[in-house]
Amino acid sequence: MPGPLDGVRVLEAGLLIQGPQAAALLGDMGADVIKIELPGVGDQSRYITVAPDDPRSAVFTACNRGKRSVSLDLRQARGADIFKALVRTADVFVSNFMPGTLENWGLAYEDLVEINDGIICAQGSTFGPLGPDAERKGADLAGQAAGGLISTTGRDGDPPTPVGVFIADHVGSLNMVAGILAALHARSTSGRGQRVDVSLLGGQIWAQATEYTHFLLTDRVPGRANFGHPMIKAAYGIFETADGWIGLVGVPPHARDGFFVAIERPDLALDERLKGIAMPPEDLAWFKGELAATFRTRTTAAWGAVLGEAGVRYAPVQDYAAAAADPGIWENGYLAEVADDAGLTQRVVGTPIRMGATPLSPGVEAPSLGEHTEDVLREIGIEADEMDALRKQGTI
DSSP states (O other): OOOTTTTOEEEEEOOTTHHHHHHHHHHHTTOEEEEEEOTTTOOGGGGOOSBTTBOOOHHHHHHHTTOEEEEOOTTSHHHHHHHHHHHHTOSEEEEOOOTTHHHHTTOSHHHHTTTOTTOEEEEEESSOSSSTTTTOOOOHHHHHHHTTSGGGSSOTTSOOOOOSSOHHHHHHHHHHHHHHHHHHHHHHHHOOOOEEEEEHHHHHHHHTHHHHHHHHHHSOOOOOOTTSOTTOOSSEEEEEOSSSEEEEEOOOGGGHHHHHHHTTOGGGGGOGGGSSSSOOHHHHHHHHHHHHHHHTTSOHHHHHHHHHHHTOOEEEOOOHHHHHTOHHHHHTTSEEEEEOTTSOEEEEEOOSOOOSSSOOOOOOOOOOTTTTHHHHHHHTTOOHHHHHHHHHHTOO
């Protein structure tokens, strides 16, 4: 079945994660995504291999599945001309070069809109298009650091630590997709495209909107996670079990007595310190200490059965191997088995969005560098003899 973006063509000249992953999700939605890469070099993520003796790249594969790769040097005049010819056929252009790069090549939004006034140019940066840091280089870690996320992780007294995933890039890519979809909708009535700007820093601020709002209202920083959340003063957090960890997702006051009975701590139901809704810090620390001692007495699976029977919200703390063994993750398509072009089954990260009438379909294989150059250039009328000359010149 066609996806919701069937018929939409996306040009992507992205690097690493922010731009490429946005384009990959558009591809899952049915768009035809053409990835533009520097001849002989390609996207830098191709070189982040899974091991010294294994040339496969998890970063490149995850962010570029299902795309067509065209090798094209945008720095050369002829390369820029070919790119402009592709722009005439496109709906969206995605990039996340350092601000000013496309302008230096004569490929800024103002240049492209003269060729195609319906083009939507989505540009990702680290610190945003304005301000003193607009032209400063950065990557995921810079977004986490400058956006305040790293200051929230871990426990009081411990050194700050980054999140163990490229979270700033991923949030930035989702914001880019949202902006592109909104621009496509606006174009359906106006007929004109527009520029869309997102950044790693802006994405991190948005992802922490609740916590930043707490600060803006009170001038108080919420603080570190401390195994839970600094703004939730209740039985909310992760607790060590006999063989792992389990997340306890809060117990409202009306359900506490049943919870205390379920965990075989009816004595807590009689404690006056637990009668209110919000506990002072010293009472909360004592309460969590009592829960910690209790949860260490059984396994994660055993506690899951107890909490599930009691109707208490919980989740085991899973690593990737445990999550990949979770049948619900596969049934929902968050991880999926799909067939590649050779008919072989591959395990891939699926799409997080389900749509009934126009379902999304995750791409499978990431293209080799320049794999589709000739096919795409033929589509815009470039003949074989010119392609030979362009190849000799290093333009493609």
